[in-house]
Amino acid sequence: MNSFDIAIIGGGPAGAMAAYIAASRNMKVLIIEKEMLPRYKTCGGGLVFRGRNRLPFDISSLIQREFHELEVYFENSTHYFSTKRTEPIISMVMRDGFDALLVDQAREKGAQIMDKTQLNGLVPVENGLILQTSAGNIQCRYLIAADGALSPTAKMAGWGESRKLIPALEYEVTVGKADFERLSKKVRFDVDAVPHGYAWCFPKENHLSIGVGCLKKQKINLKALYQDYLEKLGIKEILSASAHGFQIPISPRKEGFSKGPVFLAGDAAGFADPLTAEGISNALYSGELVASAIAENFEHVQIANLAYQKKLEEKLLPELKTSAIMGWVFYTQPSLRNLLIQKYGQKGCELLTDIFMGKKPFPDKIKNRLKEIIPMLKFTG
Ligand SMILES: Cc1cc2nc3c(=O)[nH]c(=O)nc-3n(C[C@H](O)[C@H](O)[C@H](O)COP(=O)(O)OP(=O)(O)OC[C@H]3O[C@@H](n4cnc5c(N)ncnc54)[C@H](O)[C@@H]3O)c2cc1C
Structure with missing residues (x-):
């Protein structure tokens, strides 16, 4: 039976990036992807600059168009905002080519790829797992579930559904x-x-x-x-x-992001942004974090579990929390949102653009800031 240090389910941005980083650190890595690559992926293909800038290789051959200006309109209102940056705020890709290029980059670093192969079951064994796939059994020490929004792997590993x-x-x-x-x-x-x-x-x-x-x-x-x-x-x-x-x-899992040798990244973990639903950049980022947490602590599963959690808590999880509060105001509190837009609309769009650019983090203490503006505000979301 073939045996790997890390098997990754899913050849999207989270899985491909995890494979690239792990293979760069001399891990023996396998990506298992159920579709034949390249495959169509339902997605707007809008890659914001913070995601593009994370990539350690050039993807310019795949970019169909770049936009240095964003336009935001509000229905039934005169509100309209636009922001401009010298670097491209959004680069347009088709996900079949984009994801295939990421997987190719991982392959170049030494990762092996099995496409048209589906994971059907997991059997825990001493020192890892046996993966039952449509192409036979495979053994691995660690498993990264980067298999997207439906994440059958998370279900197989015992996670319930707690994402929104x-x-x-x-x-x-x-x-x-x-x-x-x-x-x-x-x-x-x-x-x-x-x-x-x-x-x-x-x-x-x-x-x-x-x-x-x-x-x-x-x-x-x-x-x-x-x-x-x-x-x-x-x-x-x-x-x-x-x-x-x-x-x-658009909300992270409540049961955590690893259980023993199984780790979750990207949509499988619930890491798309709650305000914008933009998911590629956090998929790439979490792929990077999970691979480095495992590679740095390979001999100690429990320490790798803690290390991944710690890496997520440094930036990604607090940002998702803030973004969720902003999303709650934006989509469920129309009067408050319209008031904020009237007062701070252009400033808010500039901030969001800077976040897309990776130049600014989501603001901290967002609840306090909103309470300063509306002291009566009650958070129920
Ligand atoms: C309509 C729509 C528009 C969007 N537009 C944007 C956008 O413009 N910009 C943006 O940043 N985000 C956008 N998103 C979100 C973005 O597509 C996701 O957040 C992103 O693809 C998550 O990447 P991932 O690697 O976690 O998962 P995915 O990209 O979903 O990759 C998961 C992979 O796992 C494979 N897989 C699944 N099950 C198995 C299995 N059992 N065995 C083997 N392989 C398996 C799948 O075939 C797939 O290739 C959009 C989403 C939707 C639905």
């Missing part, structure tokens, strides 16, 4: 020449185009990725809201459109 999963719908749309000419120059977000959520229009090389996401758990007809959004964008001619729906986990 929100629905999002993405369309890859080819529009007529005049519409593309007009809409491909800007990346835009339309807040409230979806109740408690937003819509986006992300221009790719030859088409638009248009999506709608709702950040509050509720019954919602995203298809109808997408149709309304097309009208709002003034799209006259659609040549083709393919719809892809999926979920985004």
